[in-house]
Amino acid sequence: MIKVSGVTKKYPARLAVDNISFEVNRGEIVGFLGPNGAGKTTTMRMLTGYLPVNSGTIEVAGFDISREPQEVRRRVGYLPESCPLYPEMRVDEYLKFRASLKGVKSSIRRNKVNEVKELCGLTEVGKRIIGQLSKGYRQRVGLADSMVHDPDLLVLDEPTVGLDPFQIRQVRELITHLAERHTVLLSTHILQEVEAICERILIINEGRIVASDTEENLHRQLQACSIIEMEIMAEKESAIEKVSRLEGLDVRNANELADGWLWLEVEADAASMRVELYNLAVAEGWALRELSEQQHSLEDTFVQITSRKEEK
Numbered sequence: 509m510i511k512v513s514g515v516t517k518k519y520p521a522r523l524a525v526d527n528i529s530f531e532v533n534r535g536e537i538v539g540f541l542g543p544n545g546a547g548k549t550t551t552m553r554m555l556t557g558y559l560p561v562n563s564g565t566i567e568v569a570g571f572d573i574s575r576e577p578q579e580v581r582r583r584v585g586y587l588p589e590s591c592p593l594y595p596e597m598r599v600d601e602y603l604k605f606r607a608s609l610k611g612v613k614s615s616i617r618r619n620k621v622n623e624v625k626e627l628c629g630l631t632e633v634g635k636r637i638i639g640q641l642s643k644g645y646r647q648r649v650g651l652a653d654s655m656v657h658d659p660d661l662l663v664l665d666e667p668t669v670g671l672d673p674f675q676i677r678q679v680r681e682l683i684t685h686l687a688e689r690h691t692v693l694l695s696t697h698i699l700q701e702v703e704a705i706c707e708r709i710l711i712i713n714e715g716r717i718v719a720s721d722t723e724e725n726l727h728r729q730l731q732a733c734s735i736i737e738m739e740i741m742a743e744k745e746s747a748i749e750k751v752s753r754l755e756g757l758d759v760r761n762a763n764e765l766a767d768g769w770l771w772l773e774v775e776a777d778a779a780s781m782r783v784e785l786y787n788l789a790v791a792e793g794w795a796l797r798e799l800s801e802q803q804h805s806l807e808d809t810f811v812q813i814t815s816r817k818e819e820k
């Protein structure tokens with residue numbers, strides 16, 4: 509559905525997107541993650557034909573964005589970061605206006621508007637003035653707008669930004685529902701959002717794609733190093749020395765607990781090195797009451813991937 513090949517975008521004072529390539533398959537729901545200024549919005553604007561590329565090619569639904577921008581726009585629904593609604597218009601009026609701008613035939617326009625209103629939970633507010641709606645509802649109007657021409661692909665830039673937790677949940681459910689019929693590329697800062705709705709994650713950092721995989725596989729890449737916590741009855745200095753002497757294990761933190769036990773935080777080069785620590789405790793005659801490996805959160809994964817120096 510999306511094929512980006514070697515795309516670069518330079519603003520006068522800044523290289524925002526640096527030779528990126530990635531693909532999104534039909535029917536996928538892909539999360540686009542990256543720190544502030546990483547290049548997410550720039551990429552999304554190029555994908556939707558709002559910003560020209562400097563070099564490289566973008567194909568959407570088989571059409572080249574530079575050569576056939578109209579064909580691409582017809583097949584893409586875009587929810588920009590700050591959706592430019594007309595605050596003085598009523599919801600129905602606005603959606604009909606947008607549908608006509610997007611070339612929806614007048615004979616089916618009313619039906620299309622009703623359909624997207626229903627999908628976005630807007631049926632009750634059709635007669636309301638947009639400027640008087642809550643932010644959550646305005647966001648739904650933006651979503652309804654992005655899909656009123658029945659696009660194959662939805663590109664959503666931070667769809668839940670500024671919403672309260674209840675609205676966030678509703679908009680997420682809506683997106684999950686939309687993904688049954690559309691391919692979705694969605695940018696967000698909220699990692700739980702990606703965990704909750706996306707099948708695959710693309711991570712962009714300083715204008716470059718630094719990861720593209722399922723959440724599970726991204727975690728797996730990082731399982732190569734893990735953190736183990738242990739609590740033993742042992743003398744601090746000697747325990748640190750003996751643990752650190754084991755290959756692939758290094759003590760990061762040590763604390764003598766109030767009840768006399770020693771807590772150690774150990775960095776392991778590989779997953780499942782707890783058994784080495786268990787064997788050491790047995791060999792040294794240390795009583796052991798805790799030996800656990802920390803699971804990486806998506807946040808750890810994100811931080812590690814976006815701070816890997818060699819990939820910059």
Ligand SMILES: Nc1ncnc2c1ncn2[C@@H]1O[C@H](COP(=O)(O)OP(=O)(O)OP(=O)(O)O)[C@@H](O)[C@H]1O
Binds near residue numbers: 520543545
């Ligand atoms: N119109 C512009 N003119 C000049 N520089 C720009 C323009 N738009 C974006 N930039 C710069 O390009 C880089 C990428 O910006 P972009 O908005 O694509 O990042 P982003 O990942 O969407 O960030 P955020 O998460 O903060 O929205 C940033 O350094 C930004 O300052």
